[in-house]
Amino acid sequence: MRNGKPLYRLTDSLPYLLNRVGVRMGELFSRRIAGFGVTLPMYRVMAALWEQGDQRLGDLAFMTSIEMSTLSRLVGTMKRKGLVSRKRLEDNARTVAINLTAKGKVLVEELIPIAMQFEDVAVRDFPKHAVSDLKSTLSQIYDSLGTLEPEIARAEAERKVRKQPR
Amino acid sequence: MRNGKPLYRLTDSLPYLLNRVGVRMGELFSRRIAGFGVTLPMYRVMAALWEQGDQRLGDLAFMTSIEMSTLSRLVGTMKRKGLVSRKRLEDNARTVAINLTAKGKVLVEELIPIAMQFEDVAVRDFPKHAVSDLKSTLSQIYDSLGTLEPEIARAEAERKVRKQPR
DNA sequence: ATACAATATTTGCATTTGCAAATGAATGTC
DNA sequence: GACATTCATTTGCAAATGCAAATATTGTAT
Numbered sequence: 069m070r071n072g073k074p075l076y077r078l079t080d081s082l083p084y085l086l087n088r089v090g091v092r093m094g095e096l097f098s099r100r101i102a103g104f105g106v107t108l109p110m111y112r113v114m115a116a117l118w119e120q121g122d123q124r125l126g127d128l129a130f131m132t133s134i135e136m137s138t139l140s141r142l143v144g145t146m147k148r149k150g151l152v153s154r155k156r157l158e159d160n161a162r163t164v165a166i167n168l169t170a171k172g173k174v175l176v177e178e179l180i181p182i183a184m185q186f187e188d189v190a191v192r193d194f195p196k197h198a199v200s201d202l203k204s205t206l207s208q209i210y211d212s213l214g215t216l217e218p219e220i221a222r223a224e225a226e227r228k229v230r231k232q233p234r
Numbered sequence: 235m236r237n238g239k240p241l242y243r244l245t246d247s248l249p250y251l252l253n254r255v256g257v258r259m260g261e262l263f264s265r266r267i268a269g270f271g272v273t274l275p276m277y278r279v280m281a282a283l284w285e286q287g288d289q290r291l292g293d294l295a296f297m298t299s300i301e302m303s304t305l306s307r308l309v310g311t312m313k314r315k316g317l318v319s320r321k322r323l324e325d326n327a328r329t330v331a332i333n334l335t336a337k338g339k340v341l342v343e344e345l346i347p348i349a350m351q352f353e354d355v356a357v358r359d360f361p362k363h364a365v366s367d368l369k370s371t372l373s374q375i376y377d378s379l380g381t382l383e384p385e386i387a388r389a390e391a392e393r394k395v396r397k398q399p400r
Numbered sequence: 401a402t403a404c405a406a407t408a409t410t411t412g413c414a415t416t417t418g419c420a421a422a423t424g425a426a427t428g429t430c
Numbered sequence: 431g432a433c434a435t436t437c438a439t440t441t442g443c444a445a446a447t448g449c450a451a452a453t454a455t456t457g458t459a460t
Contacts, residue, residue: 087260213356
């Protein structure tokens with residue numbers, strides 16, 4: 069950046085590339101399952117519960133990366149559709165145990181093979197190792213970002229301090 | 235799946251891993267730039283225009299992966315904030331040329347170094363080649379999904395046909 | 401027991417989103 | 431040159447989202 073302009077391309081940046089493929093995948097898969105009356109977030113909730121049942125709202129929010137208040141409402145509509153149950157616990161009534169209903173289980177077990185096939189098709193031109201490398205790198209970056217969160221928050225705060233020093 | 239249950243874990247699936255890291259990155263970077271009065275979609279628009287100015291709405295929508303009607307409104311609010319301009323062309327008045335204003339340019343050139351640093355920090359524990367492999371795989375999958383779109387749409391339609399044959 | 405803090409979820413409210421329909425503008429057809 | 435047709439963008443409307451505040455329950459200190 070000899071000339072003062074930072075040398076940068078949005079379209080080469082990791083967040084951009086990540087978002088772009090995420091959006092495209094999401095759109096395609098959404099359309100793929102729309103005929104079942106299920107949205108992508110709904111599928112994620114069902115598949116998460118299929119993997120690990122009886123979850124509390126907070127845990128499910130973490131697992132699905134859906135913001136808690138959004139998820140609270142989503143679980144509400146899914147309950148109305150008869151896909152999940154939501155019972156307050158006897159021992160700790162401030163928490164709630166969310167689970168698949170029989171109907172929800174049947175449905176998600178119909179959708180899972182579709183998801184598997186979808187992923188197969190999406191990566192069929194890539195060698196096995198490339199896909200597993202990709203997945204493991206994605207996981208590591210996710211973890212790393214979790215660790216870095218305080219540091220990044222700090223960088224954010226510092227600017228304020230510089231602009232408006234006490 | 236000898237027992238009839240598909241062997242599958244949402245949390246090992248590519249769409250899940252992708253979404254999760256995308257969401258976390260987005261949240262962190264959003265917070266990082268919030269002090270500048272800019273949201274993440276706004277940043278993406280500005281950085282896209284910085285890379286390639288005078289874009290039509292449709293092209294900008296494609297480049298940023300933002301749905302067109304959403305983007306139309308976003309550009310509206312950004313124009314009101316004085317960040318972008320939007321002029322209809324003399325030669326073809328049904329298209330519109332969107333560009334950064336001077337103010338928008340100054341702002342995005344302040345944000346870009348932050349984005350660069352953000353990405354550096356996010357991947358600093360990874361060898362260079364791992365990051366470039368990741369990026370190239372993401373790009374390839376994106377392209378591949380584009381190609382596969384018709385095939386996936388067909389799979390979607392087939393189900394309907396089977397259920398309700400003519 | 402009473403008040404107070406901590407935890408988990410839900411709700412109010414304003415904003416954003418996305419589909420489908422409407423609008424505005426250019427192009428082809430007769 | 432009026433006509434439908436296609437293309438690019440915008441808008442109506444209902445639904446989804448996310449922050450902050452409210453609610454409900456549990457734990458703790460006095």
